[in-house]
Amino acid sequence: MSHAVSPLAPKxxxxxxxxxxxxxxxxxxxxxxxxxxxxxxxxFDEPATVAGxxxxxxxxxAPVDFCRANLPHGKAxxxxxxxxxxxxxxGKKGKAATALTAQSAASTLGAADNxxxxxxxxxxxxxxxxxxxxxxxxxxxxxxxxDFWFEAAKAIMTTDTYPKVATRSANIGDVTxxxxxxxxxxxxxxxDMATMLSFVVTDAxxxxxxxxxxxxxxxxxxxxxxxxDSDTSTSDTLMLFATGAAGKRGQSAVAEAGDPAxxxxxxxxxxxxxxxxxxxxxxxxxxxxxxEVEVSGAVSDESAKRVALSIANSPLVxxxxxxxxxxxxxxxxxxxxxxxxxxxxxxxISFGDVRVAVExxxxxxxxxxxxxxxMKKDKIPVRVKLGLGAGKxxxxxxxxxxxxxxxxxxxxx
Amino acid sequence: MSHAVSPLAPKxxxxxxxxxxxxxxxxxxxxxxxxxxxxxxxxFDEPATVAGxxxxxxxxxAPVDFCRANLPHGKAxxxxxxxxxxxxxxGKKGKAATALTAQSAASTLGAADNxxxxxxxxxxxxxxxxxxxxxxxxxxxxxxxxDFWFEAAKAIMTTDTYPKVATRSANIGDVTxxxxxxxxxxxxxxxDMATMLSFVVTDAxxxxxxxxxxxxxxxxxxxxxxxxDSDTSTSDTLMLFATGAAGKRGQSAVAEAGDPAxxxxxxxxxxxxxxxxxxxxxxxxxxxxxxEVEVSGAVSDESAKRVALSIANSPLVxxxxxxxxxxxxxxxxxxxxxxxxxxxxxxxISFGDVRVAVExxxxxxxxxxxxxxxMKKDKIPVRVKLGLGAGKxxxxxxxxxxxxxxxxxxxxx
Numbered sequence: 001m002s003h004a005v006s007p008l009a010p011k012x013x014x015x016x017x018x019x020x021x022x023x024x025x026x027x028x029x030x031x032x033x034x035x036x037x038x039x040x041x042x043x044f045d046e047p048a049t050v051a052g053x054x055x056x057x058x059x060x061x062a063p064v065d066f067c068r069a070n071l072p073h074g075k076a077x078x079x080x081x082x083x084x085x086x087x088x089x090x091g092k093k094g095k096a097a098t099a100l101t102a103q104s105a106a107s108t109l110g111a112a113d114n115x116x117x118x119x120x121x122x123x124x125x126x127x128x129x130x131x132x133x134x135x136x137x138x139x140x141x142x143x144x145x146x147d148f149w150f151e152a153a154k155a156i157m158t159t160d161t162y163p164k165v166a167t168r169s170a171n172i173g174d175v176t177x178x179x180x181x182x183x184x185x186x187x188x189x190x191x192d193m194a195t196m197l198s199f200v201v202t203d204a205x206x207x208x209x210x211x212x213x214x215x216x217x218x219x220x221x222x223x224x225x226x227x228x229d230s231d232t233s234t235s236d237t238l239m240l241f242a243t244g245a246a247g248k249r250g251q252s253a254v255a256e257a258g259d260p261a262x263x264x265x266x267x268x269x270x271x272x273x274x275x276x277x278x279x280x281x282x283x284x285x286x287x288x289x290x291x292e293v294e295v296s297g298a299v300s301d302e303s304a305k306r307v308a309l310s311i312a313n314s315p316l317v318x319x320x321x322x323x324x325x326x327x328x329x330x331x332x333x334x335x336x337x338x339x340x341x342x343x344x345x346x347x348x349i350s351f352g353d354v355r356v357a358v359e360x361x362x363x364x365x366x367x368x369x370x371x372x373x374x375m376k377k378d379k380i381p382v383r384v385k386l387g388l389g390a391g392k393x394x395x396x397x398x399x400x401x402x403x404x405x406x407x408x409x410x411x412x413x
Numbered sequence: 414m415s416h417a418v419s420p421l422a423p424k425x426x427x428x429x430x431x432x433x434x435x436x437x438x439x440x441x442x443x444x445x446x447x448x449x450x451x452x453x454x455x456x457f458d459e460p461a462t463v464a465g466x467x468x469x470x471x472x473x474x475a476p477v478d479f480c481r482a483n484l485p486h487g488k489a490x491x492x493x494x495x496x497x498x499x500x501x502x503x504g505k506k507g508k509a510a511t512a513l514t515a516q517s518a519a520s521t522l523g524a525a526d527n528x529x530x531x532x533x534x535x536x537x538x539x540x541x542x543x544x545x546x547x548x549x550x551x552x553x554x555x556x557x558x559x560d561f562w563f564e565a566a567k568a569i570m571t572t573d574t575y576p577k578v579a580t581r582s583a584n585i586g587d588v589t590x591x592x593x594x595x596x597x598x599x600x601x602x603x604x605d606m607a608t609m610l611s612f613v614v615t616d617a618x619x620x621x622x623x624x625x626x627x628x629x630x631x632x633x634x635x636x637x638x639x640x641x642d643s644d645t646s647t648s649d650t651l652m653l654f655a656t657g658a659a660g661k662r663g664q665s666a667v668a669e670a671g672d673p674a675x676x677x678x679x680x681x682x683x684x685x686x687x688x689x690x691x692x693x694x695x696x697x698x699x700x701x702x703x704x705e706v707e708v709s710g711a712v713s714d715e716s717a718k719r720v721a722l723s724i725a726n727s728p729l730v731x732x733x734x735x736x737x738x739x740x741x742x743x744x745x746x747x748x749x750x751x752x753x754x755x756x757x758x759x760x761x762i763s764f765g766d767v768r769v770a771v772e773x774x775x776x777x778x779x780x781x782x783x784x785x786x787x788m789k790k791d792k793i794p795v796r797v798k799l800g801l802g803a804g805k806x807x808x809x810x811x812x813x814x815x816x817x818x819x820x821x822x823x824x825x826x
Contacts, residue, residue, distance in 0.1 A: 055749075056750075056752075057746070057749030057750055058748065058749045058751070058752070058753070058754070058755040058756075058757065059745050059746070059748055059749030059755065059757040059760070060749070060757070086742075088742065088745070089742060089745045089757065089760075089770065089773060089774060089775075090774055090775075091758065091772065091773040091774030092774070093774065094774070123742060124742025124743070124745055124746065125741060125742040125745065125770065125774070125775050126775070127774075127775070233746065234745065234746055234749055315728070315813075315817070315821070316821055319817070319818050319821035319822050320821065320822065322818060322822050323821070323822025325822065328538060329499075329501065329502060329536060329537025329538040330537070332472050332501070332502045332537055332538065332647065333470070333472070333537065333647055335471065335472055336468075336470030336471045336472030336473070336647055337469075337470055338471070339469070339471070340471070341471070342471040342472065343471075344471065344472040344473070344502065345504065347472065347502075357502065357538065359504065360502060360504040361502060361503055361504030361505070361506065361507070361538070361540075362502075362503075362538050362539070362540070400728075400818060401818060402815040402818045402819065404728070404732070404818075405732050405735060405813060405814060405815045405817075405818060406815065408728070408729055408732035408733065408736070409732050409733065409735050409736025409738065
């Protein structure tokens with residue numbers, strides 16, 4: 001299960017500032033992995049407001065059910081995340097495990113059960129031994145610290161080859177607030193919901209419904225626009241917490257997501273979500289290349305996104321990228337199979353700045369050398385113009401390599 | 414481009430009988446491949462009736478456009494197939510190439526242009542040099558022979574590792590007729606139309622509209638129920654020709670596909686189509702295992718098929734099969750992501766006769782050894798019961814191996 005760090009890993013990691021009102025600790029609970037941390041406790045000094053988006057899977061994990069049930073309450077005292085076991089498709093045992101973990105956390109921290117949030121990632125179908133989590137919680141509660149984001153990101157990794165962290169700052173009126181986020185991938189990654197686990201915290205003072213509106217809007221062009229393997233997890237969870245500490249520094253109250261005072265914050269949040277989503281793609285299982293698929297000229301934005309995902313999810317496109325082969329015929333195939341409106345004889349395809357096809361045939365000026373040079377890069381831009389309307393979308397994926405097959409042929413063993 | 418014969422290849426090939434009224438010849442035209450045949454001429458002594466189903470791609474190849482235009486005429490004097498170049502996304506040049514090939518064939522054989530059918534398979538986007546095909550046609554026309562089915566199947570191969578042939582006989586009234594078919598795969602294989610190239614010929618005397626009804630019905634549970642990689646080709650073509658020779662032997666005329674006299678024929682045809690479709694899956698690029706996904710208890714047959722395809726197209730399910738890993742959690746994931754009605758707590762999953770999950774959790778009697786034993790076989794039955802209704806469907810796929818990635822990383826080179 002040990003794989004080399006992705007060549008697409010960030011050259012350096014963000015320096016993560018402390019956010020007032022939230023503290024963390026991690027532990028080695030031995031749920032599945034040995035000699036590494038696998039439980040994260042994130043605790044809020046005062047109840048934080050909270051928002052979440054979850055997998056659209058019809059077979060969601062027990063923690064997803066648990067979080068969905070608590071979300072209307074809108075307040076969070078703690079988040080507990082474990083790696084190594086997804087607590088998905090675990091039936092009554094799974095529900096008992098979430099209840100036990102939440103009760104342990106609530107009594108340890110002096111909170112109500114519905115102020116606790118849970119996420120689990122790892123193997124599906126194996127009962128989760130929640131006693132192991134409950135056993136480490138009292139000690140974790142004594143070790144909470146604010147300067148711990150990188151360690152927090154490490155504890156939630158599964159097949160990820162690097163921890164994913166990002167930070168932004170923004171102004172709400174005259175007051176500067178901070179947004180920190182962590183995420184984990186690295187397989188079973190497809191849109192139609194948050195995709196994998198990601199937790200974002202800000203010190204802004206914002207009501208839960210405002211957070212939810214911002215998060216639901218922000219997830220579309222970020223986490224819901226990346227795909228590693230078209231497989232949607234049972235456990236996808238993206239949560240946003242606001243400690244409200246900036247209120248004590250004079251941040252004025254904001255009652256609506258559309259308030260102009262939130263424009264800078266919303267932009268910073270969107271940008272942070274996209275940063276984390278890109279980090280997930282760049283750590284896709286076996287990934288050696290990142291592919292940016294930009295579709296324009298569609299009949300609508302929704303149509304453009306479906307065409308873009310048809311390209312990004314095509315095994316033949318992804319293996320061609322892995323082989324550094326400028327096989328644009330497979331892009332034609334993927335456009336054609338999407339089922340979306342397209343006119344073969346208007347289609348234009350470029351790899352980076354190299355136009356390879358135009359008006360339904362190979363570009364008369366096509367140069368195999370120029371196209372191949374693009375394919376040798378780490379990041380491959382694939383641009384498709386449909387020539388039908390003003391709809392556009394961009395999605396990101398990675399190549400499909402032998403390492404993906406290797407990693408996923410023996411994941412459980 | 415040379416790969417070992419699939420371990421799932423038939424142990425022996427069918428002995429293909431001669432069908433009265435059709436003769437074939439093949440040639441090495443050097444379109445792309447060297448030292449192998451790449452053009453097939455199939456000629457009908459008298460105009461045959463004809464039916465066809467084609468790719469639903471929005472970017473169909475020039476030969477698909479050409480065949481679609483001729484089909485309403487309902488008569489065929491000849492079929493010309495080439496491998497090595499798909500003549501897809503080739504614009505005006507592609508259309509000129511089909512016109513030139515058809516004119517050459519028509520004048521060589523003394524036929525009308527609209528009695529010619531064409532199919533091309535291979536690389537997309539490269540102009541097809543139809544002069545090379547026209548150059549070999551006159552010689553081919555002098556070498557036509559009826560006992561040539563296996564050679565015909567070989568000439569249309571691309572990445573296939575074995576030729577695909579099948580034969581059946583059936584009674585129409587007191588007269589026995591024969592049905593022969595050939596097919597080629599082996600990547601860019603997904604339902605939503607015939608999938609790859611397949612040509613079926615019978616000596617039965619049947620009108621074109623009857624053939625079309627039988628073929629359109631037969632394609633659903635056969636070619637449209639197999640998937641290698643979820644990628645639908647621009648060139649998928651399945652055609653059925655009837656020479657009518659059995660009419661001279663006393664076969665009575667049949668005017669409707671629903672005529673009870675056709676029951677045995679329709680059954681034999683369906684059976685032959687399924688045989689060829691299975692051969693295509695067993696020669697999926699890099700395939701080492703065949704997977705049969707049977708979904709029952711869905712709210713409708715259509716819903717069952719979408720769930721089955723979600724499982725069969727999941728890279729994580731397919732890599733688990735490649736690794737002989739009984740990772741049924743990924744089957745749960747694929748059911749959940751299908752978007753179709755499903756209730757996690759009613760779900761039952763078996764690998765072969767080994768039930769691995771029941772009522773939303775791992776089977777209490779689960780045995781890793783028993784499940785693993787199933788995964789070591791060549792053919793892996795995956796059975797999913799949704800427990801909601803009477804809808805059912807079966808689809809077939811293969812595993813996703815490193816060889817698939819290897820084959821498709823350098824296909825054009």
